[in-house]
Amino acid sequence: xxxxxxxxxxxxxxxxxxxxxxxxxxxxxxxxxxxxxxxxxxxxxxxxxxxxxxxxxxxxxxxxxxxxxxxxxxxxxxxxxxxxxxxxxxxxxxxxxxxxxxxxxxxxxxxxxxxxxxxxxxxxxxxxxxx
Amino acid sequence: xxxxxxxxxxxxxxxxxxxxxxxxxxxxxxxxxxxxxxxxxxxxxxxxxxxxxxxxxxxxxxxxxxxxxxxxxxxxxxxxxxxxxxxxxxxxxxx
Numbered sequence: 154x155x156x157x158x159x160x161x162x163x164x165x166x167x168x169x170x171x172x173x174x175x176x177x178x179x180x181x182x183x184x185x186x187x188x189x190x191x192x193x194x195x196x197x198x199x200x201x202x203x204x205x206x207x208x209x210x211x212x213x214x215x216x217x218x219x220x221x222x223x224x225x226x227x228x229x230x231x232x233x234x235x236x237x238x239x240x241x242x243x244x245x246x247x248x249x250x251x252x253x254x255x256x257x258x259x260x261x262x263x264x265x266x267x268x269x270x271x272x273x274x275x276x277x278x279x280x281x282x283x284x
Numbered sequence: 285x286x287x288x289x290x291x292x293x294x295x296x297x298x299x300x301x302x303x304x305x306x307x308x309x310x311x312x313x314x315x316x317x318x319x320x321x322x323x324x325x326x327x328x329x330x331x332x333x334x335x336x337x338x339x340x341x342x343x344x345x346x347x348x349x350x351x352x353x354x355x356x357x358x359x360x361x362x363x364x365x366x367x368x369x370x371x372x373x374x375x376x377x378x379x
Contacts, residue, residue, distance in 0.1 A: 243364075248365075251362070
């Protein structure tokens with residue numbers, strides 16, 4: 154599978170390059186046996202970088218799976234394709250999220266207890282005595 | 285009288301912009317797709333009619349189909365402006 158595009162694709166390429174550099178350092182260290190401490194430090198730093206890149210890739214791909222491999226322009230097209238009408242794709246300016254300004258404005262300032270409060274069922278009308 | 289319905293379609297192998305799907309949806313007065321599998325449809329047909337139109341496509345692929353009439357007078361959210369404009373336009377062109 155090719156991972157060329159998007160932030161995940163680019164970080165993948167960076168990760169592969171880092172692995173080659175790591176391999177090169179191993180070979181240099183084995184052949185000339187010089188600066189072993191420095192090579193060890195460099196290998197350690199590369200491992201940390203590789204782990205950080207891997208973690209960032211997993212986080213982003215998990216949070217944005219549909220756009221993880223897309224370039225900027227592709228992300229825009231993806232958004233436009235999502236918002237499509239019978240008449241066609243909508244303008245980029247109309248993709249910006251907002252509230253519906255024609256409806257009453259709701260201030261989002263609920264407390265945790267408000268958020269946790271359960272719905273109270275409305276009482277049903279009394280059934281007729283004979284029914 | 286035209287109403288607004290929410291339609292959810294999930295069918296393996298069926299893209300959201302599949303021409304077969306577009307052809308059926310284009311029988312509505314208007315529609316907007318606001319997510320990969322979600323549409324708002326401005327229509328004079330009822331849910332049963334929409335089920336007849338869309339079920340063959342979905343059932344053949346082992347997917348899911350959900351159609352429900354909306355009350356657009358009660359709405360709130362955080363959506364692209366195009367969605368709000370579409371609802372406003374649909375309500376202003378009641379037939």
